[in-house]
Amino acid sequence: MSPLPTLMVVPTGIGCVIGGYAGDALPSARLLAAASGCLITHPNVMNGASLYWKDPRIHYVEGYGIDRFAAGDWALRPVRQQRIGLLLDAGIEPELRQRHLQVADGCRATLGLEIGPVVVSDVPLGVHLGLGQSGASWGTLERPDALLRAGERLKAKGATAIAVVARFPDDQGSEALQAYRHGRGVDALAGAEAVISHLLVRHLEIPCAHAPALSALPLDPQLDPRAAGEELGYTFLACVLVGLSQAPELVRRSAANIRDLVADDLGVLVVPEGSLGGEAALACLERKVPVICVTNPSLLQVTSTVLGLGSEVLQASSYAEAAGMVLALREGVSLSALMRPLPALKEME
Amino acid sequence: MRLTSKTLSLSWPKDLKASDLRRWVKDQLSIHGAPLRWAITSVNHSAQDHGPVLEIEAVLIE
Numbered sequence: 001m002s003p004l005p006t007l008m009v010v011p012t013g014i015g016c017v018i019g020g021y022a023g024d025a026l027p028s029a030r031l032l033a034a035a036s037g038c039l040i041t042h043p044n045v046m047n048g049a050s051l052y053w054k055d056p057r058i059h060y061v062e063g064y065g066i067d068r069f070a071a072g073d074w075a076l077r078p079v080r081q082q083r084i085g086l087l088l089d090a091g092i093e094p095e096l097r098q099r100h101l102q103v104a105d106g107c108r109a110t111l112g113l114e115i116g117p118v119v120v121s122d123v124p125l126g127v128h129l130g131l132g133q134s135g136a137s138w139g140t141l142e143r144p145d146a147l148l149r150a151g152e153r154l155k156a157k158g159a160t161a162i163a164v165v166a167r168f169p170d171d172q173g174s175e176a177l178q179a180y181r182h183g184r185g186v187d188a189l190a191g192a193e194a195v196i197s198h199l200l201v202r203h204l205e206i207p208c209a210h211a212p213a214l215s216a217l218p219l220d221p222q223l224d225p226r227a228a229g230e231e232l233g234y235t236f237l238a239c240v241l242v243g244l245s246q247a248p249e250l251v252r253r254s255a256a257n258i259r260d261l262v263a264d265d266l267g268v269l270v271v272p273e274g275s276l277g278g279e280a281a282l283a284c285l286e287r288k289v290p291v292i293c294v295t296n297p298s299l300l301q302v303t304s305t306v307l308g309l310g311s312e313v314l315q316a317s318s319y320a321e322a323a324g325m326v327l328a329l330r331e332g333v334s335l336s337a338l339m340r341p342l343p344a345l346k347e348m349e
Numbered sequence: 350m351r352l353t354s355k356t357l358s359l360s361w362p363k364d365l366k367a368s369d370l371r372r373w374v375k376d377q378l379s380i381h382g383a384p385l386r387w388a389i390t391s392v393n394h395s396a397q398d399h400g401p402v403l404e405i406e407a408v409l410i411e
Contacts, residue, residue, distance in 0.1 A: 130354060132354070132356060134390035134391060134406060138386075144352055145350050148350075195385065198385050198386050199410075277390060279371060282367075282374075285367055307370075307392065309367055
């Protein structure tokens, strides 16, 4: 049975009950990968700080790359190994910087990843966090120029992918952080993280992903299991290095070859039901890729109903149901044959 | 180079299908800068006489 390339998107920083925390959509991604045989998804789905999962059927593509892929601008080329350059924000304190270097060394020694060179930005990047009117987390950088200069140096020195670590403002004691740790609200860091990685991918056209540098938090006995992955160590870097280690190369569509994954290969998009307003989802609608909307509540309500869409969008009440639908599409089983009632055929008038 | 966050409210043209929204929204954003990250974050159907209004949150490169 040939794979059915499936795109799974869980937008970052909108408080999805599945995928709004520390890589807690990863079990759903594993299931969809098994059902489809080929899953393309992004770091927000796969990154659990110290926790990660490797599956050769899962392609780890940063969000800007996902958008370009879905729009048909870029193709994905599988690779055996990436050489990961490590980009560290000059705003990271020496001890915290050392922690990150030790994680990278650990991933080299224990997992056999190819990591280096390491570059520190020439000035602090100046991350600012913010919330949009919708409540979704967003953010900006004071010095995007310094980020891009450091990325250019890494690429020039042979890096084929970049793990970037920026110093994020410590928010200890805030209501937003407490709510997040207790399984409510949005990940306040996620929006700024996405901006950083989007900017690098857009500029360098190589795989990049971000880990925030933060001071360790005090123990919280009420910690929600979905946030626990981020409290196991001193950094959020290990999952990023593992994800990037075999992330597909990003290739312009005009340079793609027959073995590359292109948007025309996409068999289905799986997306939270209120998140149809993102670029990748809209690109799939544009290209008439079948869409499965999964019940996965978040801040957003950009549903198939408000967009005036009809039967071209399938509804699933869970990722388990969505995986069943993906498997049916892959096997060529009509979804209507799996539902009841099954109306009799009628001749066209 | 400068990054800016913007929220735009745009009336959804009556003759534009949902499947054509991506290109149209990008064109609208491009008036303000190069779109880096954006999404339609709500669709307000309350002003029926003027058609639905799209709320778009974006980070732009200026």
